[in-house]
Amino acid sequence: AQSVTQLGSHVSVSEGALVLLRCNYSSSVPPYLFWYVQYPNQGLQLLLKYTSAATLVKGINGFEAEFKKSETSFHLTKPSAHMSDAAEYFCAARGGGSNYKLTFGKGTLLTVNP
Amino acid sequence: GAVVSQHPSRVICKSGTSVKIECRSLDFQATTMFWYRQFPKQSLMLMATSNEGSKATYEQGVEKDKFLINHASLTLSTLTVTSAHPEDSSFYICSATPGTIYEQYFGPGTRLTVT
Numbered sequence: 001a002q003s004v005t006q007l008g009s010h011v012s013v014s015e016g017a018l019v020l021l022r023c024n025y026s027s028s029v030p031p032y033l034f035w036y037v038q039y040p041n042q043g044l045q046l047l048l049k050y051t052s053a054a055t056l057v058k059g060i061n062g063f064e065a066e067f068k069k070s071e072t073s074f075h076l077t078k079p080s081a082h083m084s085d086a087a088e089y090f091c092a093a094r095g096g097g098s099n100y101k102l103t104f105g106k107g108t109l110l111t112v113n114p
Numbered sequence: 115g116a117v118v119s120q121h122p123s124r125v126i127c128k129s130g131t132s133v134k135i136e137c138r139s140l141d142f143q144a145t146t147m148f149w150y151r152q153f154p155k156q157s158l159m160l161m162a163t164s165n166e167g168s169k170a171t172y173e174q175g176v177e178k179d180k181f182l183i184n185h186a187s188l189t190l191s192t193l194t195v196t197s198a199h200p201e202d203s204s205f206y207i208c209s210a211t212p213g214t215i216y217e218q219y220f221g222p223g224t225r226l227t228v229t
Contacts, residue, residue: 034217043120043207043220044158090157100146100211102218104157 002027002093006105014113019078021108023065023091026072031093033074034102035065038088047089050074061085086112117141118210120221127198128229135193135224137208143188144210148218149181152205164191198228 007022025031032051036044048059055067065076074091091105117140127133137147146165150158162178164170164185172178180202182194191210195202205225209218 032217036220041205041223041225043118043222044209045220046217049217100218101148101160101163102209106157109155 002031002095002103004091004093004103004105006089006091006108008108009106010109010111012111012113013081015083016080019063019076019081019085019110021076021089021091021110023074023076023105024072025074025091025093027093027095031095033065033067034092034094035059035063035074035076036090036092038090038107040087044090047076081110081112083112083114086110116219118144118208118219118221120206120208120224122224123222124225124227126227126229129199130197132194132196133198133226135195135206135208135226137191137193137210137221139189139210139212139219142210142212142219144191145188145213146211147185147191148209148211149183149191149193150207150209152207152223154205158207161193195226198226200228202226203228 003026005024034049035047047063048057050067058064063078088107090107092102094102119138121136149161152158161176162170162172164183166185166188170183185191207223209220211218
């Protein structure tokens with residue numbers, strides 16, 4: 001069974017600082033991996049996804065993530081935080097083939113200080 | 115493209131009544147739709163997976179008689195919370211996918227409050 005672990009339920013950065021949100025997965029097969037962002041009282045918006053092509057994935061709003069199989073990690077980064085980045089971020093994984101159920105991490109709340 | 119809507123966005127109902135939530139894929143045909151529940155400050159919990167024209171597959175611990183799911187067409191799935199109780203108050207989110215190789219597209223969510 002898949003599991004996704006997000007280290008740090010709350011990350012606080014200053015505006016303009018590097019954003020690093022950590023995600024580790026546990027899977028017997030290389031999974032598809034996703035990062036979603038959720039603003040208060042809204043659904044989830046896809047930031048980026050890894051589907052076994054390039055290991056460095058670029059997403060929207062300046063975010064990117066690197067798939068590292070040796071570390072079973074898929075950490076999300078952004079070089080310079082913006083106030084509008086403040087939100088909840090979820091890492092998710094799904095298996096290949098017909099197994100398309102997503103397994104979510106517990107989420108990381110990002111706050112950006114002025 | 116790939117827009118999913120939910121209706122209503124917010125609903126308040128009395129204990130013991132039933133409430134229906136609609137999930138629509140607006141610009142694609144969704145072979146599969148998912149229903150999630152999210153408690154405050156927590157992650158999404160998958161409740162069930164529904165395929166058009168088939169019975170929904172419920173996750174362990176989810177009462178299928180309480181949470182009725184109908185996926186009558188390739189663009190519409192409904193979740194009916196029957197005999198709602200205050201503990202059913204939550205944020206319900208649906209997602210849809212046009213096929214297994216694609217990611218899920220999420221709706222904006224429905225806030226249910228049972229008084």
